[in-house]
Amino acid sequence: MTGAPPPATVTVTVDGKDVAVPPGTLAVEAARMAGVDVPVFCYHPKLSLAGACRMCMCEIGMASPPGQPPRPPGLMTACTTRVSNGMTINTEAPAALKAREGVIEFLLINHPLDCPVCDAGGECPLQDNSHAWGPKEGRFTEQKRLARKGAALSPLVVLDQERCIACYRCTRFMDEVPGEAELAFFSRGFASELRTAGDAPMKSRFQGNIIDLCPCGALTSETYRFKARPQDLDHADSVCGLCPVGCNVILDTRSNQVTRVRPRQNEAVNEIWVCDKGRFAHHWSSSPNRLSGPWVRGADGLHPATWRQAYQEAARRLAAVKAAHGGGAIGVIGGRNLTNEDAHALARFAAEVLETPHVDFRVGAQVAEANPLSPFGLDAFNTGLDAAEKAGAILLVGTDVHDEVPVQWLRIRKGVKAGARLVVAGPRATEADRLAFHRLRHRPGSELALLVGILAALVESPPLDADGAPRDLSGLAAAIGGTGVDQAAVHAGVDAVTIRAAAATLAGARDPLVYVGARLAIRHDAGAIGMAVGNLGRALGYPARVNFLVEGANGRGAEWAGLVPGPGGLPAGHIIAKAAAGEIKALYVVGENLLETHPDAAQAREALERAEVVIVHELFPTVTAQGADVVFAATGLMEKDGTTTSVEGRLQRIYAAVHPHGSDRVPDWRILSDLAAAMGAGLGYSAASEVTKDLLADVPAYASLEGKLPGSAGVLVRAVAVPAAGGGGFLTAPFHLPTAPRAAAGEGSTTTSPGRARMPADQREREAPPAVPPSPAAALGALAAGGGALFLVASPEIVGHETIVAETPELLSTVPEAYVEVNRDDAARLGIVAGGLVEVRGPAGAVTRVARVNGRVPSGTCFAPENLGSPRINAILRWSTEVPLVTLRPVVVEGAEATGAAVAGAR
């Protein structure tokens, strides 16, 4: 490198004070660095520059070139002016003050000044800036603009157009951050008003953020409206407990109830955003439907009991099973939504008190190994969440990131806007497809074949090393057993040209990133997929930029705390299967509504019915809890002190916002400790901090913290510190794909796995017989036979009919009716009309759904969200059939009432 590097800083003078700032800094930020707050409305560091409000006007002078007379300073907007060396920024020059006063006067002439009845009162930049910079008296005597007040932009966000100062923060946010331009200014000039086309309700799952961004009370929250004043509120720092991203939040409470959830800035995690589920779904905490104390089953069913009775009853029943069949007859499921402290207590409880290895937080898991990348000496997730911002390419496999890790999707979008090329692999179009550089539309269940195809394409044309030479991938060729791109392509049902192009994109990218959906880490072929993904990381030359997502708010914490099968232990799916078969005699279920979340509802019901003992920790009297022998009323994440660990491995602290004092609910760790005592063992905990201490000492992942808890930003930890196994070479796994795709014969069809990684023999034995990815020929054959059979793809939507959502009616009302998505061609063939009712019949039964007809699913496949409708789609599925064939039949409705009944029960 020749040439002088650009100067690291430039010096500017703010109100007479010199500061050194990086070149290109905006004057407003430079002033901030000098400790001077320039008032702003439209400027927002997370949004594009608008220069619209003119509030930030300062007198700014540029240094003149040497030898030339000084140039007079002029009024400029500090939010759009980038500093240069020698610049003077006078934030309080008389001309600037005059301009600012003018702006405030202009803004207030049409503002209703209804601050006393405005939610923003007390935390309103317009109010604050008016006091600080506005004129002393108003001179406006014309008719004020009249506009919409209290207009619902959606069930969640309310618009008061009269208060709007048109700063464009909300519209910029919607357009730039989630990329959903569903809110815009209509008309122009003085008549400009915020609207949606046809006044349709906003649909975005990120719309709540515009409430925070609005500087003038024009946008308020339907659920918080008129509920409190800022000065009435107490605050607790917490972490959202609804998905594994772990967005940092502030819980605002009044009278020991959460009234509002706000994002808390953490640049490494959520920046300043949260999704609408995290923001609005908090009313469950104060719901009257909560379990208010423990229940115990008597001869006449469940009835409320004292804690003492509940502990004794549970202890007695568990001890009986243990005595008769040994600890190995007890299965423990759950823990992905608990704190680390709860998880640690549960892991200890299972190992030390119940003495069972059958522990798993991963509902429906088919494999025992929780970390598919462990053969590579990697964690399941190996980069920070913010890595997506600077990646050159991002591969998404088996995940709908928008719904699985919502706020991380915003970060991925940011990366793509900054130049990352997005490669999206999936059986149907998701939100990510809108930004995709390559779309790999593969057959349902054939992710492994697709990954092998990408590996084969890399073998064909290897990435170049730093010296420009092609990387030696002969080891990889061997590792995939010589499989060719075309062969893999046939199997995945993707055109080989696209696979090659996608591989080339990944190979050519700087800092590529791979995200694999959580489901692929628990599926029968998780081991092989892990092999493929690990090898992909190595082939690309970035061994540690591969990541598996995880389910649950604290799935990673649960994994590390040990809520995974111990030696000889069964994965959660097998625990249920064995319980249904009568081999597991007792089920200990913590915070899981298995009847809705286990992929085979009938089997889960059978397991719960057949088990001699079922103990449940729950917040609500769920259907699962209602089938238990003892139900413990637990506290939720907003009500606990402790720690959680997010998908990326960030240990974060949470503080209880709502204190259960007086109420009859108890944190899970305490239930476990007290129950252990009742069983004569005793974990010996009486405060969360004691469990935390043990956690940090006992769990290897946290050893690096040396017992110290992180501050408000949390700390990124890694469970695995060992260098990559095999010194960076490729791990051999026989990825044999059948030479010709074998037709799956529909219901319950199983054959040997097309590509299973080499695994320890004992583990392989424990696996259920996996399903071969079905071929389109099979589906088309079935279609031709007139059966109308389609492959069903199912995954959860970000907001569904979950109990926790149902307690916030406004949010619940945004959840669509349970639907099935069908391709236009199939719909035409089957006589299905958009919006009509369809009977979806699967291997275990049938449900009725509303048809969505579009091109998002390819012909031969249909999609149903997992967490919508009652019963859920799992009512028609068999756990052993991973890519089920279902038949669709339009429902002939006689009379309007039938329609209502058929789709009722949206909870």
Add this chain to the structure above:
Amino acid sequence: MALSQAARTRIVDEFIPRYPSKRAALMPALWLAQEEAGWLANETFEEIGELLDLHVTDVAAVASFYVMFHRRPVGELLIEVCENPSCYLAGSDATHARICERLGLPAGHGHGMQSTADGKYSVRPTECLAACDYAPVVQVNLRFHGPVRADDVEAFLDDPARFSIEGKPSFSMVAGPQALAVDGWEAGAPEDARSQGGSRASG
């Protein structure tokens, strides 16, 4: 209100390739849709949005910025009377009022559009049409007419084409010599005028 197949084809095959970004085809697409239907309905915005990968709100918001895109049906003949200073000086207010009167529409309605009940005429004031030499200027379905003085309104409504200025040279070239004869250069005004300017003569 659906777009015709021909329009869809034109948008996809002609407008989109014309620009390096798909959304740039929006203005021509909106014009085309309006030519077909006379106005722009929400479903039209949806259809255009689908063709250009834009959210329907985005499309509708863009359309709403421009006063020539109609979000409601307009009459078969859209009469727009310029009300900016040059036309005002030439009496456009009276022209506008007379047109309204002749069509049975209330005058003095601010800036909105008014339409006759039979859907034949819509009338509204408009901004300068860049034909000020023919003031007062009236546009009928995007064709220029002028000068249309209040006294001309009946004749104008009978046969607007008579007032068309399309293809005509500048008024300065067609104005008859009589205009000059009355108040021209020779008529003595200059001396007067010169003396007006004298005090500030800048050389």
Add this chain to the structure above:
Amino acid sequence: MTQAPPPQTQVPPPQEAPIQHGAGQPLPWEPVLMAAVGRPGGHLLADYLSRGGYDGLRRAVAMTPEDVIKVVGDSKLLGRGGAGFPTGVKWGGTRRNPGPRHLVVNADESEPGTFGNRYAIEADPHGLIEGMLICCYAVGIRHAYIYIRGENLAGAEKLELAIQEAYGAGLLGTRILGTDGLDVDISVTRGAGAYVCGEETALMESLEGRRAQPRIRPPFPIEVGGGLFGRPTVVNNVETLMCVPHIMIRGAAWFSSIGAPACPGPKLYTISGHVNRPGVYELPMGTTLFDLIYKYAGGMQRNQKVKAVSPGALACQLLPGTDLNVQMDTATLTRPPHWHPPFGPVGFGAGGIIVYGEETDIVQVVARASGFFARESCGKCVPCREGTHWMGDVLGRIAHGHGRPRDLPLLEDVTRNIGGRKTLCALGDFSVNAVASALRLFRPEFEAYVNGGSR
């Protein structure tokens, strides 16, 4: 079917004899921009070629692009769209930035009182296309876009026809005039009724399919990130580009010798209001207002005195009728002389002159001007959005006889809170010029209104 233009190497010398312009006064020189106005079929390619059309382009492609830019620079051609920026500098600056680059022709012409572009486009569309081609050659541009206001349908049709003819004759498309380097495509985009689209960044937003709200600068249009589709872009007015072929043919010296030395060349003055012969007049830059009104526009209707003039259409300050000796050119009117504080230069704009006779009710005119800007404000920035509307309301009230004495100082202060480069684009500054200058020049008329009834 390519219809090659006849080879022509001889450049006709400028005609000496003054030619008669319609029925008006003899012009002191040969009109070049208006040569086709009133000429039947003048807009067709055949006619244009017969007038020596596309010879300027031939000359240009025989030079290096840098030399073309130098000639344009030497001619001292200033942009005719209003800002008066040196065209050569704009072209050179754009060329220095990496390609692809674009050319945008600003044919939005919506400033009340301005209508020269309309005649130029309708009468001589090939003159514009030739100017565009020269620019594309000089700056290295492949795609050029004409943005024409939606109301001017006839103009858009003429342009489409001319573009078709030019493609047919091999004057557009690839290998233009058989050259290896010159490939240009031109398309026409129609606006749909928004004055602010004349502002170059709003125009580009509109062309890109957005609401026409101006962009922040920097980056400037000639820079990466600031121009059309994010590429370095030359934005030029129709008239600016139409000067270029003539500069190529007759040379920079010819051009810079015409009229005002600081901003030379022929200029399309448009004049309207209380004059006898409103119209478009092609005259040397720097012609005095007096000559324009009395020598060319036939003097004042009903022989009334001139009360005031908007010399650069509605966007500029009013000149009193006592200032008719002022030279009408960018340099004189946009640089400091005596009559303008507190808002600085009067403004020349695009040379649209509105003449108000003594029978004019200035308050009504100003109320109308104010209403215009209020309706045409894009609404992006606060002082313009709220301030223009406030001024419009107050002036409307005054004009309806409901004024109050305190309205006048209020109006003055509001103009100060909008004007003076406080807004994102110049529309905000434009909106106060007429109001502020009228309040200064014709205060008694306003006072008569606010002290009870009109006049």
